[in-house]
Amino acid sequence: MLVLAVGAVLALRGRSTATGGVDALVSTAPVLIGVIAALVLMRLSPIPPRLAARPAARTAGLTGFLSLARAGRAPATAGLPLLALVVALTTASFGGSVLAGVATARDHAALTAVGAEARISADKPLPEALRRAAGQVPGVEDAVPLRIDVQAADDNGPPLYLVIADAKAYARLARATGLGAFPAQDLADPGGDRPLPAVVSPRFLTRFGRAPMALQPELGQLVIRPKTVRADTPAQPGGDFVVVDAASVARRHPDTYRDPATGPSVLLLSGRSLDTGALRTAVRAHTPGSLSVRLALRSAVRAEFADSPLQQGAVRLYTAAVAAGTGFALLALLLSLLQTAPQRSQLLARLRTMGLTRAQGRRLLVLEALPPALLAAVGGALAGAATIRLLGPGTDLTALALPGTSGGGAADTIRLHTDPASLLLPSAGVVALALAVALVQAWLSGRRRESTELRAGDTR
Secondary structure: OHHHHHHHHHHHHHHOHHHOOOOHHHHOHHHHHHHHHHHHHHHHOOHHHHHHHHHHHOOOOOHHHHHHHHHHOOOHHHHHHHHHHHHHHHHHHHHHHHHHHHHHHHHHHHHHHHOOOEEEEEOOOOOHHHHHHHHOOOOEEEEEEEEEEEEOOOOOOOOEEEEEEOHHHHHHHHHHHOOOOOOHHHHOOOOOOOOEEEEEOHHHHHHHOOOOEEEOOOOOOEEEEEEEEOOOOOOOOOOOEEEEEHHHHHHHOHHHHHOHHHOOOEEEEEEOOOOHHHHHHHHHHOOOOOOOEEEEEHHHHHHHHOOOHHHHHHHHHHHHHHHHHHHHHHHHHHHHHHHOHHHHHHHHHHHHHOOOOHHHHHHHHHHHHHHHHHHHHHHHHHHHHHHHHHHHHHOEOHHHHOOOOOOOOOOOOOEOOOOHHHHHHHHHHHHHHHHHHHHHHHHHHHHOOHHHHHOOOOOO
16 A cells, blocks of 8 residues: 555656646545555554543543543454545545635636736726726725836847836735735835836846836836835736836926826726626726727636636536545544444443433543544544645646646646645544534433433343
């Protein structure tokens, strides 16, 4: 089993899932790792209760020592449910992390494509009435108008995107979207004829350095000096951009800045739960017939990534794997608890004849159910994390998350990463179910007479 698992991991990390094709050995890698982890835990499972029973024996209470002693002396067959639990939890954790990685990649790709929750743009300045109406749409928290001027570079490289925006509003937008957040004071006007501080991209810094540089937008010449470096910015994610404060530009060129012909041609909207229908209505109602306005929605772009049958089928498959893994784990635990329920009920009945109270009996059942449940939950979570850590470098989610793209480049490849919720939620469900079954059994046992429990299974 160990040889097969090592071979599956090495094969996956060596060839990657980006090459396509189906390999039975590679496909079973998560299950093989889960089985190995379960076998190790089965061998180690009696040790923690036995170690904990020693200090519990020196305490005044009986229930703690008795529950730990029974858990440590469980027969070998009691470890079989642990095998099913760990394998099921490992599968659920792996599938859940795949789904979480796909969702995160699509969210980020949609955000970088739009720059915010919504983007309204045109080849000419946007009407003031349109900007006001868009800012009043339910769900919109910030409406940031931008002037974007494309500048030809002197080094014959890619063009530069000069972004002119209100420093405070644009800093809030960058912070809300997570695209290159920066302090608004970084763009504070230095006054006089000194170069304007700017937020620039790393590639701009590589190409031109930190020396002041003259740009020639439509508003008039601007001399800028790189102040802050960010990899992304909402107006032009990933491009070679320069961001300056609109107030500084207005002070330098008041006449051309106030000219309606040079007004903002882009409006970025941030917020939560934007009313897209109301936004579309506002755009149609306030757009002149002579102006072509483009509306891009982050939610619509994200939906396009999941629109193909391949993506939908793959997501359904992994969702089914997560549901099946979690369901099998809970079912294995429930069946194991139900199998041993008669023995626990008889034990409670005997102890009640010796003076055990109902509260002590409830505590005994809970403490007896906790060690195997905790061991399975912790073991399943650790096995899931180890599986993702081992298989992550060879698992390329690019084709699954973003159709039409490939993960050939290291920078563009979407790798599998651990999702805490996928690890912890199924394991927490196992512990919660074990506690619920123990409490229900204690309640049912308390309603039955001790003589009935002691005579259970007696055919005489």
